[in-house]
Amino acid sequence: MAEVTLHATPHATPAAHAEGHQHPIKLYLVVWGWLFVLSTCSYLVDYFNLQGYLRWSLIVLFMMLKAGLIVAVFMHMAWERLALAYAILLPPLVLLVFVGIMVFESDYTLLSRIIFFKTGA
């Protein structure tokens, strides 16, 4: 998507460029509508009390779709040059490494607590 729209940027006239992005209001209303639908979906996951892998995968799916819509359309990232998009969007991925480290850490803490608190008491 970014590829396609980026082609248009250099050919735009300087005046239009200075004016920034000119998208029809309808685009924002459609995204707004989708965000409502997705939020309702994630609320319904809790309302119908879905559990297990189905719950986690649905929550994360709706979360990523909402985040993607907000960043791409509302924050105009879809129309930025890739040099900016990658500079901003790639660094947060290292948080996933951090998540991995902390999962190991908390498993170890939990194990120690189970062993020492339960038998030591």
Place this chain on the structure above:
Amino acid sequence: MTETVLTNIEKRRTTTVGWQGIVADWSSDQRAFKNVSWGKAMMWIFLLSDTFIFGCFLLSYMTARMSTTVPWPNPSEVFALTIAGQHIPLILIAIMTFVLISSSGTMAMAVNFGYRHDRRKTAILMLVTAAFGATFVGMQAFEWTKLIMEGVRPWENPWGAEQFGSCFFMITGFHGTHVTIGVIFLIIIARKVWRGDFETGRRGFFTSRKGNYEIVEITGLYWHFVDLVWVFIFAFFYLW
């Protein structure tokens, strides 16, 4: 002669797309972000740093929740409300989510009208956004009051693991502070738009670039980010 050659190189760089475009932009002279002003670039970089702050909060919450031997309180029950005799799980948080999403929608439209130099619509939409934001903070204050009355403290709560309180107050408190700052900033910029400061180039903060409404987009970036963070808090803290 040299001038023309340089211009051609510059032109070729800004028209390259894909990976070659990234390499060309980053290895070029003076600035890596070719068609982005310093204000917008710095807001994005600030938001990136803020991402790491909220990332660390959510990570510490994950670590606390995964490593405790005591059961975690069920958010679905903790945040349930009884409305008109109906017990509805998580309803307050759902309403807060819709309020914040609506504020993002009005903000996106304000940015659009700003670039069209429609001062009246821009200012009104920004004030509507600020009103939604203030509503959100108000509902959060109600939620905090309710939980504190029920005995939730950063060190204890009636339902389970003690860390629940500290995680809750830390994460939602920091997010609420961001929303509050956003509301203040929105009102300041909306006032400047309404008064026409950007048309006349009136002296003051953010108004020096005459006829340029980019500050509305930069404020919008901050506001959408606040909404973005809420998407993750909603998923990880309230629904997990």
